[in-house]
Amino acid sequence: MSAMLLKKEKWPEFVEKLAGKKLWAPGADGDAMRFAPVTEGETPALDFNNTRVPPKEALFPQTETMYRFQLGAEEMEEPQLEDETVLLGVRPCDARAMTIVEKLFRWDIDDPYYVKRRELVTVVGLACSDPGLNCFCTSVGGGPASTEGLDLLMVDLGDNYLLEALTEKGETLLESAGDLLEKADSDAVKEKEKLVLEAEKKIKREVKTEGVPEGLPGLWEDPLWQNVSASCLGCGTCTYLCPTCHCFDIQDETEGFESRRCRMWDSCMFGEYTLHTSGHNPRPTRRERTRNRISHKYSYYVDKFDVIACVGCGRCINLCPVNIDIVEILKKVEEAL
Amino acid sequence: MELEQLQKTAAEVADREDVKYVIGWKKGSYGYRVAPGFIEDAAGAAELIFSPLCTANLATYLTLVEKLPVPRGQEADDRKVAVMVKGCDSRAVAQLLVEKGIGREEVVVIGCPCPGVVDPELLAEKYPETEETVEIKWTEDGFLLVRGEEEIEISRDELLAEKCRLCRYPNPVISDVMLGEPVETRELVEDEGVAEIENRDVDERAAYWEEQFAKCVRCYSCRNVCPLCYCQDCILDRLNPTWVNRAVNFSENTAFNIARAFHLAGRCIECGECERVCPANIPLGRLNRKLAREVRDKYGFEPGVDPEAEPFQASFKPDDPEDFIL
Amino acid sequence: MSATFEPNIVAFLCNWCSYAGADLAGTSRERYPANLQIIRVMCSGRVNPLYVMNALQQGADGVLVSGCHPGDCHYMEGNYYARRRLGMLKDLMEFIGVDPRRFHMSWVSASEGHKWKEVVEKTVEDAREAGPFEGFRRRQIDW
Numbered sequence: 074m075s076a077m078l079l080k081k082e083k084w085p086e087f088v089e090k091l092a093g094k095k096l097w098a099p100g101a102d103g104d105a106m107r108f109a110p111v112t113e114g115e116t117p118a119l120d121f122n123n124t125r126v127p128p129k130e131a132l133f134p135q136t137e138t139m140y141r142f143q144l145g146a147e148e149m150e151e152p153q154l155e156d157e158t159v160l161l162g163v164r165p166c167d168a169r170a171m172t173i174v175e176k177l178f179r180w181d182i183d184d185p186y187y188v189k190r191r192e193l194v195t196v197v198g199l200a201c202s203d204p205g206l207n208c209f210c211t212s213v214g215g216g217p218a219s220t221e222g223l224d225l226l227m228v229d230l231g232d233n234y235l236l237e238a239l240t241e242k243g244e245t246l247l248e249s250a251g252d253l254l255e256k257a258d259s260d261a262v263k264e265k266e267k268l269v270l271e272a273e274k275k276i277k278r279e280v281k282t283e284g285v286p287e288g289l290p291g292l293w294e295d296p297l298w299q300n301v302s303a304s305c306l307g308c309g310t311c312t313y314l315c316p317t318c319h320c321f322d323i324q325d326e327t328e329g330f331e332s333r334r335c336r337m338w339d340s341c342m343f344g345e346y347t348l349h350t351s352g353h354n355p356r357p358t359r360r361e362r363t364r365n366r367i368s369h370k371y372s373y374y375v376d377k378f379d380v381i382a383c384v385g386c387g388r389c390i391n392l393c394p395v396n397i398d399i400v401e402i403l404k405k406v407e408e409a410l
Numbered sequence: 411m412e413l414e415q416l417q418k419t420a421a422e423v424a425d426r427e428d429v430k431y432v433i434g435w436k437k438g439s440y441g442y443r444v445a446p447g448f449i450e451d452a453a454g455a456a457e458l459i460f461s462p463l464c465t466a467n468l469a470t471y472l473t474l475v476e477k478l479p480v481p482r483g484q485e486a487d488d489r490k491v492a493v494m495v496k497g498c499d500s501r502a503v504a505q506l507l508v509e510k511g512i513g514r515e516e517v518v519v520i521g522c523p524c525p526g527v528v529d530p531e532l533l534a535e536k537y538p539e540t541e542e543t544v545e546i547k548w549t550e551d552g553f554l555l556v557r558g559e560e561e562i563e564i565s566r567d568e569l570l571a572e573k574c575r576l577c578r579y580p581n582p583v584i585s586d587v588m589l590g591e592p593v594e595t596r597e598l599v600e601d602e603g604v605a606e607i608e609n610r611d612v613d614e615r616a617a618y619w620e621e622q623f624a625k626c627v628r629c630y631s632c633r634n635v636c637p638l639c640y641c642q643d644c645i646l647d648r649l650n651p652t653w654v655n656r657a658v659n660f661s662e663n664t665a666f667n668i669a670r671a672f673h674l675a676g677r678c679i680e681c682g683e684c685e686r687v688c689p690a691n692i693p694l695g696r697l698n699r700k701l702a703r704e705v706r707d708k709y710g711f712e713p714g715v716d717p718e719a720e721p722f723q724a725s726f727k728p729d730d731p732e733d734f735i736l
Numbered sequence: 737m738s739a740t741f742e743p744n745i746v747a748f749l750c751n752w753c754s755y756a757g758a759d760l761a762g763t764s765r766e767r768y769p770a771n772l773q774i775i776r777v778m779c780s781g782r783v784n785p786l787y788v789m790n791a792l793q794q795g796a797d798g799v800l801v802s803g804c805h806p807g808d809c810h811y812m813e814g815n816y817y818a819r820r821r822l823g824m825l826k827d828l829m830e831f832i833g834v835d836p837r838r839f840h841m842s843w844v845s846a847s848e849g850h851k852w853k854e855v856v857e858k859t860v861e862d863a864r865e866a867g868p869f870e871g872f873r874r875r876q877i878d879w
Binding site for chain 2: 107125126135206277278300303304307310314322335337338340344359390392395396398400
């Protein structure tokens with residue numbers, strides 16, 4: 074599809090043209106912590122590495138009201154999801170994660186909340202020219218300019234952004250920008266390819282996934298799980314900040330006569346996650362929970378949807394308080410196979 | 411302290427028949443990372459290190475390890491756990507003893523006098539992390555960063571973690587084996603972080619904390635990393651009654667943070683782990699230190715100093731201050 | 737604040753002294769503001785500091801905890817524990833930006849009907865000055 078050039082100084086104008094749609098972009102407070110709705114008149118900066126909290130929360134909010142009701146009333150009120158949303162500056166790994174998670178939310182029955190949000194969203198990606206220390210997207214099927222899950226890919230070419238529309242939604246977005254854009258020549262495309270190659274070379278970490286999906290269940294009782302989980306604190310950092318983790322818990326919350334049913338992120342690293350009403354817990358220690366986290370990403374999900382549920386963004390490595398490193402775990406898995 | 415001495419001691423302790431394992435610090439998988447190491451025999455002890463990067467408070471593992479029911483016909487493994495502690499970490503052990511969270515006979519405490527650790531985020535900001543592991547050593551008045559051939563001298567003030575700037579117990583208060591010589595204890599200094607917030611007016615404070623608490627993702631890493639948050643049945647996990655709703659929003663996040671900080675009043679030993687692990691960078695240490703200061707100044711109590719003391723919130727003095735009472 | 741604002745106050749009263757004190761205030765025909773929702777507890781030492789937090793979260797504009805005078809506790813020392821814990825809570829609340837006028841503690845014995853009236857007047861007046869509590873109160877959440 075078409076490739077266009079946008080001068081960097083025209084970026085604020087480009088953003089203005091999107092008025093009327095809800096915009097989400099990396100945290101504007103300089104912290105680049107997480108994606109947040111952009112307030113009117115503000116221009117999101119794109120010079121960030123990656124957000125700590127992945128943009129999955131735009132499609133799968135940490136707390137999502139499923140419906141509201143009044144105690145004693147017969148009717149309930151459902152959410153009205155109709156705002157067209159544009160996500161700006163999504164890294165290719167996070168966009169890929171959306172396609173991976175979508176498989177689950179569209180499996181057997183469609184999850185109305187996720188699917189609706191997914192339909193309403195236009196994902197504008199930003200290719201990585203300077204991947205982080207713990208990025209390993211190239212090992213799990215992605216890349217610094219992977220286009221999966223994106224509607225529009227932006228590449229930073231120094232003075233310009235190269236904009237490539239990848240879907241109809243992306244094309245519409247380009248059309249709406251109109252005269253701000255110039256047609257990209259073949260030089261720009263070549264430069265992009267060069268940048269991508271350079272970025273790929275900068276990715277130092279890698280995992281070998283060959284044989285892992287089939288082999289993992291065989292390592293059920295392997296001592297490696299005890300070793301890698303001994304230092305685990307059992308917190309939710311790795312799962313909450315993972316772009317592909319999608320587990321949730323459903324709770325009713327009542328305040329006076331107002332009540333709502335909502336779902337919120339849950340984490341398989343918490344003890345309560347598998348706790349039965351009887352008090353029995355089939356995953357009683359951090360060993361089983363860690364094993365499940367890795368196996369789910371690298372085996373069970375592959376079994377079901379034929380794709381590894383890890384995009385190599387490196388967040389769980391960056392932010393684990395005790396340096397539990399998924400790349401190292403997979404190395405150990407490989408040795409044990 | 412010499413590394414050989416540390417490893418030798420760890421090896422000796424790990425080989426003791428009544429010791430299950432030694433918990434120490436080892437090099438992490440890359441960059442500046444240091445990971446907790448669980449050493450079961452003398453051979454493993456060669457992995458252990460002690461450097462300004464050893465921020466983690468390992469005392470948390472004393473209560474974190476799940477105790478599963480022992481199958482019929484088997485005997486419980488009641489060997490001791492040996493743990494390496496810095497000054498602040500040793501206060502956690504002492505406080506656990508006060509609260510009877512652990513018994514003295516269950517632990518072997520290996521004390522490591524600590525000249526102060528670095529702030530890992532500050533370090534990574536000033537000297538960006540690379541893939542290769544690097545070394546940092548203590549020098550007379552600062553740190554020495556060794557990266558391959560390169561050696562960089564860094565002054566103490568530049569990188570010292572906030573908790574260490576305020577630390578008055580760099581030497582372990584309790585230990586079975588002490589490694590190396592005690593380091594110099596510093597005077598009590600003003601806690602600028604806390605004072606800065608106290609100096610604002612009440613609305614500014616509310617706005618400040620609203621901004622902070624709104625960032626919380628409720629991963630509970632602050633709770634889990636805390637050596638003194640070891641309740642089997644935490645009120646935050648309870649659904650009946652639901653003290654704190656599961657919904658993640660400013661109100662519930664504040665409730666969670668109040669509950670967490672309050673439960674540590676008179677118990678927090680200021681190891682700063684909660685603040686270090688927070689993925690949202692919420693200055694949790696300020697909350698804890700504020701309470702610790704009130705406890706010290708108003709009630710003359712300091713947790714984790716005397717293993718024989720009474721727990722602060724489960725005791726009283728008839729002449730406790732009551733100027734706030736109508 | 738507008739003079740018409742009537743704060744909601746949640747009051748935790750110990751069964752043996754303050755509740756009886758409030759009772760005495762009633763039988764003595766003391767007139768005091770009706771903004772209080774009284775919750776009787778067996779002892780002020782039973783008041784979990786999280787009750788206070790929860791009350792504020794659920795719509796209280798002020799909280800009052802009242803128990804026996806030191807030394808008078810029916811359970812010998814419950815109020816001493818309460819004093820320590822709630823004193824700490826007051827400091828924490830203040831630090832995170834809750835107006836100190838929203839939380840009060842008092843000792844009111846069974847014979848102090850008049851003191852009870854004064855305590856309530858002070859509590860209500862303070863909460864009224866502080867205005868409606870918005871802070872970390874649970875709000876209607878957007879979808």
